[in-house]
Amino acid sequence: MARRKDSGIPMVSGLPWQAGIVLGVTSYVAVRYGLGWCMSTFGGPVGQALGSSVAEGAYAPIAWLLLSACWLAALVSFLDCRRRKHLMGMQNGPGMLRAMDWRQFETLVTDAFEHQGYSVRGTGLAGVDGGYDLILYRDGLMTLVQCRQWRTKLVDVKLVREMYGLLVHHHADAVKIIAIGNYTDDAQRFVRGKPIELISGNALLAMVRETRTSVLAKAG
Structure with a gap:
């Protein structure tokens, strides 16, 4: 899945969920109350007039919108954190790796790196x-990674040659190929x-x- 430059909810959901809760409350207070105070204090006659409208609740919908967006992002972050911990906790052998879908497998590899x-x-x-x-x-180094969640077959030299060609083409520093089986x-x-x-x-x-041990140690 391609990842683009983060903004809005995706960016906040990438933070710890506790940070999303705090950011939501802070944003609400800043827009609902702080904005009007700043305008009234530092904005002169025009600012005082605008500050009065803010104090009367003109920007309340925006404040609630920011609060809701941040808390939604915090919920996404919380659920993602639980999902990652579940993936880390369920790994007991190659059979469990084979039972995952490709998204779970890639998430597991991402967490490990x-x-x-x-x-x-x-x-x-x-893709193929x-x-x-x-x-x-x-x-300062760039490494390309290929994940192969093949159930039975070995990874042959053709794929390795292709990855070496990509390394040269993209001027990467290294390549890592990951497979459930062997080569x-x-x-x-x-x-x-x-x-x-x-x-x-x-x-x-x-x-x-190793990653699971670290995650459980931090959680404990």
């Missing part, structure tokens, strides 16, 4: 055409000496467990 200190962006380019799912940023011998030979990391199901589970 964010735990490692990466800034993660979606791209909307995933060799596109990549995520872009990682850390220490063919040809694929593993191809990546030798190249900035490509093949992450198998067991390595992914280790990343997930």
Whole structure:
């Protein structure tokens, strides 16, 4: 899924849900009461006239709208937080990874990389055409990530070559390919000496467990 520049509710929902609650109350008070006070105090005759209209409730609908929008965003953030914790808590083996849909799988991978200190962006380019799912940023370096939630087959060298071509084309610094299973011998030979990391199901589970341990420790 492509991610565009955040604004409004999407931006607030990216914050901790508690921040959305506080921001809503602050916005309501600022518009409902603070705006009129500022106009009356610093705006001269015109400002005093406008401040009186604010004091009479002219901007009350805007204040309620801001409060509702921020609290809606806080609810979205709260539900997303619970969903992510549920995903972290349900991972016991490769079978659980296979049972997920692709959105859950990508969310799980995103959380694991964010735990490692990466800034993660979606791209909307995933698919059988060799596109990549995520872009990682850390220490000024860009890494392309391909997620392959295949149930049975091994990842072959064709996909690895395609990702290497994307690395060169986009001037990326590295590539990570993630699969539930494993990789063919040809694929593993191809990546030798190249900035490509093949992450198998067991390595992914280790990343997930480390992230889960951290999340549970913070929650406790």
